[in-house]
Ligand code: HEC
Ligand code: HEC
Ligand code: HEC
Ligand code: HEC
């Protein structure tokens with residue numbers, strides 16, 4: 001048994017270490033292709049400075065322009081000029097609507113948002129802040145807007161439950177809107193003891209706030225943007 005374990009069978013059967021070592025050697029042997037963002041600063045200070053202050057600050061130059069080490073080594077070689085992707089599909093790869101993208105990530109519907117025109121004709125890729133701020137919450141909260149649009153709360157405006165300042169449209173994270181804190185936020189329309197709003201539809205469903213859902217806040221059971229729950 002011992003002979004089999006230590007002499008006959010190869011060590012790679014028992015440990016991941018030889019595999020890891022081989023992988024490192026393999027990767028090290030590959031030629032370098034990326035120069036890194038700071039390398040671009042020397043010659044493209046305008047693009048570098050613009051990007052650093054703007055929303056694309058977290059994205060490396062070579063994320064969009066591709067590996068550019070060859071270009072940095074020889075700036076006169078025209079055949080090695082990094083590509084400039086000016087097609088819509090390129091931007092939509094990150095900004096097209098995908099429901100799993102994080103809350104507030106700016107997304108647009110490629111079929112609707114200024115269709116047929118190049119994104120770069122309005123947005124500077126190094127400082128993409130739009131020429132005017134989005135008019136609608138769905139510009140950045142597409143997922144929530146779409147869920148709500150097919151719910152029983154479809155007719156309710158977002159600001160019925162959230163107070164939103166102008167600043168939130170310009171620099172969203174610096175001025176977050178309010179969110180309902182207590183069950184009273186839903187009382188005006190759903191408390192059977194409440195008469196307001198006076199002009200409310202008689203068919204509006206009301207519950208006894210003292211008994212229904214005990215003392216939990218309503219949105220522990222009802223997602224406010226789809227309160228009836230998924231069908
Ligand atoms: C040593 C100077 C130098 C460095 C470093 C450098 N570039 Fe350039 N780059 C140039 C010159 C010169 C040109 C061609 C003239 C022009 O259009 O400005 C150019 C052109 C470009 C173009 C436009 C190509 C075209 O078709 O118009 C892009 C994109 C570009 N560089 C990206 C980068 C990126 C990304 C980096 C960093 C990884 C980088 N450059 C680093 C000098 C440099
Ligand atoms: C979000 C993607 C993106 C990032 C990040 C990005 N670029 Fe660009 N860049 C573009 C696009 C798209 C164009 C073409 C714009 C056009 O032709 O209108 C471009 C054009 C350029 C040009 C040519 C400018 C000209 O006048 O023709 C240079 C140089 C350049 N970028 C350098 C950089 C450098 C340096 C960085 C990093 C500091 C960088 N880019 C980061 C997308 C990007
Ligand atoms: C690699 C992914 C990636 C690519 C490619 C990309 N972006 Fe972005 N974009 C981002 C990120 C990340 C942010 C910052 C989002 C945030 O702050 O939450 C952003 C922000 C933006 C914003 C919001 C600016 C604001 O003021 O609210 C616009 C508009 C935008 N990008 C347009 C573009 C355009 C046009 C292109 C194509 C030239 C492009 N993006 C390519 C990742 C990308
Ligand atoms: C005709 C000019 C124009 C074109 C072309 C255009 N946009 Fe916009 N974009 C705007 C304006 C104006 C706004 C702000 C108002 C709004 O939401 O409609 C905006 C808003 C945005 C936002 C949300 C802004 C934010 O702060 O979160 C994103 C993301 C965006 N655009 C990406 C793109 C992408 C990607 C393309 C190409 C597929 C594109 N845009 C093409 C003008 C344009």
Ligand code: HEC
Pocket residue numbers: 103104105106134136137138139140141158159162164168169170172173176177178179
């Ligand atoms: C320019 C893009 C943009 C627009 C337009 C926008 N938001 Fe936001 N919103 C964000 C971002 C980014 C966050 C932060 C997300 C995070 O940190 O998880 C956010 C967060 C929020 C939050 C959560 C606050 C918290 O404490 O968690 C609410 C509620 C909200 N927005 C409501 C709205 C409403 C209602 C509108 C329309 C009147 C709107 N937003 C328009 C980008 C935007």
Ligand code: HEC
Pocket residue numbers: 103137138141144145148153156157158159160161162179180219224225
């Ligand atoms: C019926 C009231 C109501 C309406 C209408 C409403 N919300 Fe909300 N919203 C809530 C409640 C309640 C929460 C959850 C608060 C918590 O979890 O602390 C919430 C949470 C959020 C959050 C935080 C992230 C999340 O998913 O929990 C965002 C962003 C948001 N709402 C945006 C919007 C937007 C955009 C609209 C309009 C399209 C909208 N809301 C309409 C009640 C509402």
Ligand code: HEC
Pocket residue numbers: 152153156160180185186187188189190203204205218219222224227228
């Ligand atoms: C401005 C009035 C208003 C507010 C505030 C409001 N709702 Fe509603 N709600 C409605 C309307 C209108 C309907 C759809 C018609 C109906 O169900 O009678 C509805 C439907 C519902 C339903 C679905 C009832 C069914 O058909 O099964 C639930 C659950 C619900 N709301 C929960 C909430 C919760 C939780 C809150 C607080 C975060 C809230 N609502 C805030 C007006 C409101």
Ligand code: HEC
Pocket residue numbers: 183186187190191205206207209212213214216217218219220221222
């Ligand atoms: C512990 C979970 C829970 C909590 C908390 C809760 N609900 Fe409900 N709610 C339910 C369930 C389950 C139903 C469907 C069964 C029923 O009719 O009792 C429902 C039904 C409803 C209905 C529809 C009633 C009808 O006649 O069809 C409304 C409106 C409603 N809830 C509003 C609220 C409001 C407003 C709050 C906060 C005060 C709240 N709920 C808190 C679980 C909860």
